[in-house]
Amino acid sequence: xxxxKFIRENPDLVRExxxxxxxxxxxxxxxxxxxxxxxxxxxxxxxxxxxxxANLEIAALKKSGQADDAQAAIEAMKTISQKIKDIDEEVGxxxxxxxxxxxxxxxxxxxxxxxxxxxxxNKVVRTWGTPKKHLFKAKDHLxxxxxxxxLSMEKGSKITGSAFPVYEAEGAxxxxxxxxxxxxxxxxxGYREVWPPALVNRQSMTGTGQLPKFEADMYRxxxxxxxxxxxxxxxxxxxxxxxxxxxxxxxxxxxxxSPCFRREAGSYGKDTKGLSRVHQFEKxxxxxxxxxxxxxxxxxxxxxxxxxxLQMLELPYRVILLGSGDMSFSAAKCYDLEVWAPGTERWFxxxxxxxFRDFQARRINIRYRRKDNxxxxxxxxxxxxxxxxxxxxxxxxxxxxxxxxxxxxxQALKAYFK
RNA sequence: GGAGAGGUGGCAGAGUGGUCGAAUGCGACGGUCUCGAAAACCGUUAUCCGCCUUAGGCGGAUCGAGAGUUCGAAUCUCUCCCUCUCCGCCA
Numbered sequence: 223x224x225x226x227k228f229i230r231e232n233p234d235l236v237r238e239x240x241x242x243x244x245x246x247x248x249x250x251x252x253x254x255x256x257x258x259x260x261x262x263x264x265x266x267x268x269x270x271x272x273x274x275x276a277n278l279e280i281a282a283l284k285k286s287g288q289a290d291d292a293q294a295a296i297e298a299m300k301t302i303s304q305k306i307k308d309i310d311e312e313v314g315x316x317x318x319x320x321x322x323x324x325x326x327x328x329x330x331x332x333x334x335x336x337x338x339x340x341x342x343x344n345k346v347v348r349t350w351g352t353p354k355k356h357l358f359k360a361k362d363h364l365x366x367x368x369x370x371x372x373l374s375m376e377k378g379s380k381i382t383g384s385a386f387p388v389y390e391a392e393g394a395x396x397x398x399x400x401x402x403x404x405x406x407x408x409x410x411x412g413y414r415e416v417w418p419p420a421l422v423n424r425q426s427m428t429g430t431g432q433l434p435k436f437e438a439d440m441y442r443x444x445x446x447x448x449x450x451x452x453x454x455x456x457x458x459x460x461x462x463x464x465x466x467x468x469x470x471x472x473x474x475x476x477x478x479x480s481p482c483f484r485r486e487a488g489s490y491g492k493d494t495k496g497l498s499r500v501h502q503f504e505k506x507x508x509x510x511x512x513x514x515x516x517x518x519x520x521x522x523x524x525x526x527x528x529x530x531x532l533q534m535l536e537l538p539y540r541v542i543l544l545g546s547g548d549m550s551f552s553a554a555k556c557y558d559l560e561v562w563a564p565g566t567e568r569w570f571x572x573x574x575x576x577x578f579r580d581f582q583a584r585r586i587n588i589r590y591r592r593k594d595n596x597x598x599x600x601x602x603x604x605x606x607x608x609x610x611x612x613x614x615x616x617x618x619x620x621x622x623x624x625x626x627x628x629x630x631x632x633q634a635l636k637a638y639f640k
Numbered sequence: 641g642g643a644g645a646g647g648u649g650g651c652a653g654a655g656u657g658g659u660c661g662a663a664u665g666c667g668a669c670g671g672u673c674u675c676g677a678a679a680a681c682c683g684u685u686a687u688c689c690g691c692c693u694u695a696g697g698c699g700g701a702u703c704g705a706g707a708g709u710u711c712g713a714a715u716c717u718c719u720c721c722c723u724c725u726c727c728g729c730c731a
Contacts, residue, residue: 264699268699277658300711
């Protein structure tokens, strides 16, 4: 969430940012409630101050045996106490309303994020490799992999439901190999490997912003009020919930694998062929907690760490800086990595790298202590896929296919097939 | 799943209705002493919010979370969460 004080002091800046994000959130009501709250606070705190003083007097009177005077003071305090209770209740109501609003206000984009509705302002900032064009008629990954016995959507729908892929033989080993390759590469570059739970509680989902707005997109275990993680971002970022880190320990970088579960409610029939949009996929996620002044630079590093994986896999890709209208709720700046799939003949998003500024840290209370003055400060958080398996597998299959229906894997991956 | 114990400041640990934001010890930081260090001694040692303000000051809140009783709650009552021990079950 944003800083209420910041909104109070920079209402125009916030208005512009939210409008650019295609979410013209009405902050006037919020500011009014905030003013009301502070007015009431002033009033009730004065009463509480009075009460605290009276309490001391009552205690002193009782101690010195002046029971009558004490009783009179107690009687006098009854009305004040009642008044405090009433105002507190009002303040409490306002607090709740303000809180609810605060949770619904999206982050505003950085200044250098191109403005525009929807994906209209998205910008390709660089490309790597040349999109492959096979000399033969390229198959799409589904036909290819089903023929090889590596993938079955049908078996998945029999045992679970639609869009739950089953991988077999080389297809299954490919999953395992990719996870290892990615974790190894990130481990060599300073990311601490972590294997988080795939189920998280409501608090964690709220902390990283999936709740309350997107509950319908999540799988939920009703009896325990637990959720299947949509990304390892949730458990890994929440690892730091309520923590106070030392400035010297930043940046902290974690990389972890988790299965990712997405209900994709409302998107039935939209690019649902094969592996392009599934309810369960595997992903290695990178998460960083950094100093406020390092956020921008760390985002660039994060993107290049995700790119490194694609380069190892010899997959041609492009880097897209998302325009203001296409960014997620919590992001301040975001890059997507898209890989060309010559069979399906389109680009697939296999990674999304975001910088949240202190938006997440504020929700979830991740702070760090400054070394020079000992002050506490909200940290900046970032995360990025490094990278998502299902679509990467899709791209590996379609890029690596041969005229006779086999698949040639990149050198770096072969080491993991031994 | 059953039975029991417990959650207090960075840690250990006292506190069962009234000058308790909280004794004491340890740790950390600053200082005295020392060529330097140790020891000893002295001092400091949370966070959030609001108000006035240049520094700074004043006030409020916080003892797992929430609700309640009371003039007044770390202390009493209720609900929830978590941790530990024993038993059962299990990979």
